[in-house]
Amino acid sequence: MHLDLVSFSLPTFPLLASTSETVDSSLVLAGVLLSLLVSYLASKLGGELANRLGLPTVLGELIGGVIIGVSVLHLLVFPGEGIDASSSAIMRFLELTDGLSPAAANSVFEAQSEVISILAELGVIILLFEIGLESNLKDLMAVGIQAVVVACVGVVVPFVAGTAGLMIIFGLPAIPSIFAGAALTATSIGITSKVLSEMGKLNSKEGQIILGAAVIDDILGIIVLAVVASLAKDGAVDVGNVVYLIVSATGFLLGAIALGNLFNKAFVGVVNKLKTRGELIIPAFIFAFAMAYLADAIQLEAILGSFAAGLVLEETEKRKELQKLILPIADMLVPVFFVVVGSKTDLSVLNPAVPSNRExxxxxxxxxxxxxxxxVVTGLSVFGIPQINRLAIGVGMIPRGEVGLVFLGIGSSIGILSKPLEAAIIVMVIVTTFLAPPLLKFVFPEQNTTQLKSVDSE
Structure with a gap:
């Protein structure tokens, strides 16, 4: 499972080609620039409004994405069922102003969408690298057992309840019920970690348990998805693939932790010898992207690799300097990720006036x-920590976000989900994604929201 907000392979269009191809690179660039323009406007306006209302900034960015996306203005839309260049207001604008021909519009639209999707992917990779830098590996390991328990409960309970309920109450067949139950196991580490960081709760006990559980939950989600997808395709589970995923995921995380103890001094030593511009941030990104690629190559999430890289570098004496350097880069790319998630949210499935939506x-x-x-019940499974905010831990695990959309996309591509069930999963993703940020704000006491700042100043 990868966080592909739109299914795509690496771009094949030559952005810098000198010859005339099916895709006009100048028009692709124009489309990308306009897409970024509206994305940044939406994220900034939405974020500022949310901040003034006392809500997490990420919620405003998501809502900004909804407004410019497929639900309202159609400025930022992506190819899919019933969506082509004619659905994009940006493509229509290019036809009026830049001479884009209707015949070439779809090619330009697809190319532009792939670029924005990749930028969104980079945004969440950098976000998780930043979160890793803000986290404390020792604190994370200290709550490791609790995080594992929370993650396992957060996978088993919704999976079993969702699958059984769909089969018993709604009479659905086993395979689509199992797939929908699997979609319920997801947790969006990107959304939760961003909210916790904004609130200054990332290094609280609750924040560390949520973060650790979300990472483990992501790995468990990958394994569950592999099992369910193979069951849906072939009617049998590929045991070898499941064992491979378990071993590779465990080995990757343990290897990253071990690497941290060996890599820190070598990294600082190399950085101290570099004299040209970017002497710290470029080596850090080399390491982060290498780890992200490695995770992706062994069928894990790229964001798990970048998060692990951040945890490793958090142990170095360059941590605070690196955090300051990464901020402007994150400010450029991370909002694109949240706006894209919002823009893909189709609120039309919530309209009960449409008969097909009611079921x-x-x-x-x-x-x-x-x-x-x-x-929410996952918080009840936390043990051995007195005065822990169990409700906050449960709420922090609620958002499905982009991870839920990945489950939906794979289920749709296999063809095992009915239209009503697809709509139901979309609504579940929408509600949990947009409900979690304000709920997190509500369940954490206001007087403790400066905890991260106090930790960083020590």
């Missing part, structure tokens, strides 16, 4: 209930 909305009510309760 999906009934299923969605069930899935949303299971999705929220199935994660």
């Amino acid at each position: 999906g909305l009934i299923m969605a009510t069930f899935l949303v209930t299971v999705a929220i309760i199935g994660k």
Whole structure:
């Protein structure tokens, strides 16, 4: 499972080609620039409004994405079922101003969408690298057992309840019910970690358990998805692939932790010898991208690799300097990720006036209930830590975000989900994604929101 917000392979269009190809590189560039323009405007306006209302900035960025996306203005849309160049206001604008021909519009639209999707992917990779730098490996390991328990409960409870409910209450076949149940296991580490960071709660006990559990939950989600997808395709589980995923995931995380103890001094030693511009940030990104690629190459999440890289470099004496250097880069790319997630949110599935939506909305009510309760109960599984905010831990595990969309996309591509069930999963993803940030703000006491700043100043 990868965080592909739109299914794509690496771009084949030559952005710098000198010859005339099917895709006009200048028009692709124009489309990308306009897409970034509206994305930044939406994220900034939405973020500022959310901040003034006392809500997490990320919620405003998501809502800004919804407004410019497929639900409202159609400025930032992506190829999909029923969506082509004619659905994009930006493509229509290019036809009016830059001479884009209707015949070439789809090619330009697809190329532009791939570039924005890749920038969004880079945004979440850098976000998790930044979160890793802000986290403390020793603190994370100290709550490791609790995080594992929380993650396992957060996978098993919603999966079992969702699958059984769809089969018993709605009479759905086993395979689509299992797939929908698997979609309920996801947790969006990008959304939760961003909110915790904004609130200054990332290094609290609750924040460390949520973060550790979200990482483990992501790995478990990969394994669950591999099992369910192979079951849907072939009617049998590829045991070898499941064992491979378990071994590779465990080996990767343990290897990253071990690497941290060996790599820190070598990294600082190399950096201290460099004299040209970017002597710290470029080697850091080389390491982060190498780790992200390695995770991706062994069928894990690229964001797990960048998060592990951040944890490793957090142990170095260059941590604070590196945090300052990465901020402007994160400010450029991370909002693109959240705006893209919002822009892909199709609120039309929430319209009960459309007869085909009604069955999906009934299923969605069930899935949303299971999705929220199935994660909130995870806080009850925390043990051995007195005066811990168990409700905050459960709420922090609620958002499905882009990870839920990946489950949906794979289920749709296999062809095992009915239209009502697809709509139900979309509604579940929408509600949990947008509900979690304000709930996190509510469940954490206001007087402790400066904890991260006090930790960083020590």
